[in-house]
Amino acid sequence: MGQHFGLIGYPLGHSFSQGYFQKKFEKLGLVDNTYSTFELSSLNEFPRLIQSKKLAGLNVTIPYKQDIISYLDSLDVSAEKVGAVNVIKFSNDRLIGYNTDYPAFKKSLREFIGQIECRALVLGTGGASKAVIASLEDLSIEFHQVSRIATANAFSYEQIMLKPEMLEEYKLIINTTPLGMSPNLNTFPSLPYENLTSSHFLFDLVYNPEITMFLKKGKQAGSQVKNGLEMLHLQADLAWDIWNA
Secondary structure (H helix, E strand, C coil), X not given: CCCEEEEEECXXXXXXXXXXXXXXXXXXXXXXCEEEEEECCCHHHHHHHHHHCCCCEEXXXXXXXXXXXXXXXXXXXXXXXXXXCCEEEEECCEEEEECCHHHHHHHHHHHHHCCCCCCEEEECCCHHHHHHHXXXXXXXXXXXXXXXXXXXXXXXXXXXXXXXXXXXXXXXXXXXXXXXXCCCCCCCCCCCHHHCCCCCEEEECCCCXXXXXXXXXXXXXXCEEECCHHHHHHHHHHHHHHHXX
């Protein structure tokens, strides 16, 4: 008998997860397994969803990675460390939250920058940024967050635009916002891109399109760039391991 999995978030038109898991099921000969996308305009719809569907596991994406925690029975240490959930395992009528973005990003980042020592700017302060921050802390990479409004723990985009030489101090720039994600292809974080150099590394968690405007501007400056597709595959494979443990 097949098992049923899915993805919750809003919107979900950008997601590759359904196609990725359907190919995995075919490759493994699990022809009765299914993977569906569930666009929830509000998490108030979540209890009804899990009552109406017999699910073995769910992925969680923007904007619910933090708010979903209040609906769960317990958290794995990965989710506790990050403070956000992107994987739910259904086990004996209990919902257990995990975070596979965290180990997936850490592995993908290390392969991208190697052993180069640098400081990082983390663009955004949402659930996705939490996995990035946990990874940077593990790797002993100094970082500063960037948000629309300056706080004690974050620069504002305006501050960086007014002082573009700041980019000399931060050679790694990680976009955790949905800016540039399909279908909003012409959006991008507000940064002094003219101050980027060939010694900068730009990592975008967005993977659709393959090259966002953020990465395109980095390439034009000669910077090294990477999107979130490898991270997506890594976190999905880790989710599959959790669901089958």
